[in-house]
Amino acid sequence: MKIYISQLLLKLLFAIGISVFFIQCGSDDPAREAATKSALKSTSEKKATRAPLPAEPVQPTLVDNIPISASSVTASKGSEVCISVTARQFNKIVSMQYTMKFDPKVLKFKEIKNFGLPGMGAQSFGARAAHLGILSYSWFDANVQGVTKPDGFKLYDVCFEAIGKAGSKSAFEFADRPVVIEITDAASQFYGIEAVNGKVEVR
Numbered sequence: 001m002k003i004y005i006s007q008l009l010l011k012l013l014f015a016i017g018i019s020v021f022f023i024q025c026g027s028d029d030p031a032r033e034a035a036t037k038s039a040l041k042s043t044s045e046k047k048a049t050r051a052p053l054p055a056e057p058v059q060p061t062l063v064d065n066i067p068i069s070a071s072s073v074t075a076s077k078g079s080e081v082c083i084s085v086t087a088r089q090f091n092k093i094v095s096m097q098y099t100m101k102f103d104p105k106v107l108k109f110k111e112i113k114n115f116g117l118p119g120m121g122a123q124s125f126g127a128r129a130a131h132l133g134i135l136s137y138s139w140f141d142a143n144v145q146g147v148t149k150p151d152g153f154k155l156y157d158v159c160f161e162a163i164g165k166a167g168s169k170s171a172f173e174f175a176d177r178p179v180v181i182e183i184t185d186a187a188s189q190f191y192g193i194e195a196v197n198g199k200v201e202v203r
Helices: 002-049
Strands: 062-070 072-075 080-087 090-101 107-113 134-140 147-149 153-162 169-175 182-185 190-196 198-202
Touching (some): 072 080, 080 198, 153 198
Parallel strands (some): 062 190, 072 198
Antiparallel strands (some): 062 080, 080 153, 090 134, 090 147, 090 169, 090 182, 107 153, 182 190
16 A cells, blocks of 8 residues: 555656646747847847948949150269150040159159149149158149140159169159049040159169
8 A cells, every 4th residue: 555655656746747847848938939039139130230331433444545654764872863754645635643653762752843734733743752752643634625745745754862872773653552543535534554664773
């Protein structure tokens, strides 16, 4: 009789344990479901408020390149040396801009002169970063009719003091940073540059 009662109690305790287990599991499911919904809602809100990516800049289609050349010269240390910048195929050009670079350890910028386009002057050039070897150029035809020049005409002269030691050299290059290369004509067509870079050698 005692054995029968003990077995009955064990079965009863087992049944109670199973009931408690399922009750707890059932109560956990809504909690987990609520937490999942909250996480999904938070994620969707973050996606909705995320800032859009900036659009890629549109690059103009170039119809051709304008040949721009810089001369190569030699100079004695301490003397003034000027690089001539010339152009070809300059037909009905309305605007042009680009960057020029040189080695500031070899050349010290002095001035730009002998301007070859109407309206071009010192104001057409930026020399704030000349100590870093960077000059900028930007010109615009105020009449918006376009300017035509013969092949090989001089745009301007860039003058320096040669400060490098004998045997040192500095390239004079046309570049698209920080001022990008851009040339336009009266028909609103865009051109690039076919560059012939120059050089100064200190003797």
